[in-house]
Amino acid sequence: MSRTDAILKRLAALHPKLIDLSLDRMLPLLETLGRPQDRLPPVIHVAGTNAKGSTIAYLRAFLEAAGKSVHVYNSPHLVRFNERIRLGGKLVDTRRLNAVLERVEAVNAGRPITFFEVTTVAAMVLYAETPADYLLLETGMGGTYDTTNIVDHPLGVIITPVDLDHQSYLGNTIAEIAVNKAGILKRGSKAVIGLQQEEGRAVIERAAHRLGVRPIWQGQDFHGSAQDGRLVYQDEDGLLDLPPPALIGAHQFDNAALAIAATRHFGLPVDEAAMARGLRSVVWPARMxxxxxxxxxxxxxxxxxxxxxxxxxxxxxxxxxxxxxxxxxxxxxxxxxxxxxxxxxxxxxxxxxxxxxxxxxxxxxxxxxxxxxxxxxxxxxxxxxxxxxxxxxxxxxxxxxxxxxxxxxxxxxxxxxxxxxxxxxxxxxx
Known part of the structure; x- marks a missing residue:
């Protein structure tokens, strides 16, 4: 067993449940560590049932094509835990990962905390201590009580399509699940919402209204589609004629359009040429x-x-x-x-x-x-x-x-x- 595996095994044993949705255990730990969540680069927070990872992959490709340094938080990993934490464009190296996991483990001092909570805290420490231009933050499950929902003022929020999944934790209907996903919306932050079923949209609209957030909606405020082998995108700022996404499948045109809308709505420093380069170079393993x-x-x-x-x-x-x-x-x-x-x-x-x-x-x-x-x-x-x-x-x-x-x-x-x-x-x- 590697040193990393041994540390992760100890951390997994700190709580009897793999999933126990709450922020009550990790917030005190973050306080003790000096609130790293307040020292992050500008955050784009992404929730939804599907397409979270693909949308983040496009945003990362766009920003890096524009010369920006990007942190990324994804889960779960495919082969190595390191895949969950990308620092300035590169997966965290094992020595640094081990050091931060052991540091957070020591500060936690054996208190009950789930595996995802304690490892998310470790990731926040790394993101706070490593300079970058942006952090792309993917929720693990849900939104309201997800371990990533600790950023009070994200630059922007994206909610990808909401559908049935993890019902035993999030609710048995799309409306109930959408309530949870909408929990990442924050007063004062911009929001971009992907294609939604009617009951999910109604829930997100109500949540946004309560917070004074005016989202833009896919299929209403912006559109993207395949035309003659190209990605044609349109919003109130005009039309873009772009190369097709490197990721395969018709659904990837929707995912790419969602990322383009976020790029424009959040005011990211990405021009059309960088978008085109990003669409050609985007990579997201194990998706078609x-x-x-x-x-x-x-x-x-x-x-x-x-x-x-x-x-x-x-x-x-x-x-x-x-x-x-x-x-x-x-x-x-x-x-x-x-x-x-x-x-x-x-x-x-x-x-x-x-x-x-x-x-x-x-x-x-x-x-x-x-x-x-x-x-x-x-x-x-x-x-x-x-x-x-x-x-x-x-x-x-x-x-x-x-x-x-x-x-x-x-x-x-x-x-x-x-x-x-x-x-x-x-x-x-x-």
Whole structure:
């Protein structure tokens, strides 16, 4: 076990629950550490069900293309914990990460605190102590009581589309979940809101009104769409004709438009040329990611291997649409390799793929005791009308997929599975 893993294991043991939404444990710890949340670069805070990471990836690409230094906070990580904390454009180095984790651990002095809370505190210390032009801050879950909701005056707030997810923590309806997501809105901060269902929009509108915030809304105040292979964006300041985003899928035009709107509405120092460079260079691992390397080599000639960490119905819908678009451009039998956490319903995830899939091979998620067993996923998939069979490993699943000539193979269902696949393929995020 590495030193980092040993520290993280100790921190995970400080609280009996992995998730216990509250700010009451971390605020006193932040006070003792001198309130690092008050010494951050200008913050853009992002909440929502899906597209948080992609939207942040675009903002980072735009700002870095404009020569700006950017901190980023994302979760969960795929292969290494370091991926959660990006300092001035680079992942935090392990020596510095270990030092800040042990420093915060010592100050906490064994008091109960969840893993995400204590590691977020450590990240805030690093962001406060490291100069940068901006901090792009992604919520972990929800908004109101999310560990990142400790910045009183963010430069701007973004709420991406709200949908059903984490219902046991956030609520059973879109309206209840939207109440939680809207908790990151702050009086005096600008806000940009992504495409919302009607009940979610109504909740966010009420929350914004109470705070005197006047958001701009995707689909009303700004629009972005694919036209003749380009991204055409329009708001009250005019029209932009930009290259298509490097991230794949029709939904990425929406995500890119949301980031462009935030860039303009928040007054970020990014011109059209920097946006164009950012759209061409943006990277967001395990989101419609083509895989090459030793795992791809297990498939036959002409086959494709794709990886996506999408794990809820909203994400599955976008994935299924992207696969259908690919099939129209180049027909190929679609094979899914999927694993899921046991908080997800495999049949619900698979519903958008109805009529598209030739075969499904199911997996457990290595190292995750709270994942569905491969047999469970296969049984539920068969009950939903899909041809599915369990496999023992990603290698055996790919070997089975190789029997489908010229297949388009998509590994999906879990970010944790995606991380394991990247590790086994020898291609960790940088």
């Amino acid at each position: 990611m083509p895989l090459q390397g030793k795992l791809r080599d297990l498939l036959g000639p002409g086959a494709e291997l794709w990886l996506d960490g999408g794990h809820n119905v909203h994400g599955a819908t976008a994935l299924a649409k992207a696969m259908a678009e690919m099939n129209r451009a180049r027909p190929a039998p679609l094979v899914l390799i999927m694993g899921m956490m046991n908080t997800r319903n495999p049949a619900d995830f698979l519903a958008p793929f109805a009529g598209q899939v030739q075969a499904i091979f199911t997996l457990g998620v290595p190292g995750e005791p709270n994942a569905h067993k491969a047999d469970t996923i296969a049984r539920q998939a068969r009950a939903a009308g899909f041809a599915a069979s369990p496999k023992r490993s990603i290698v055996s699943a790919l070997q089975a997929a190789a029997q489908v000539s010229g297949a388009r193979v998509l590994i999906c269902g879990s970010l944790y599975l995606a991380g394991d696949v990247l590790a086994k393929n020898g291609t960790p995020p940088e």
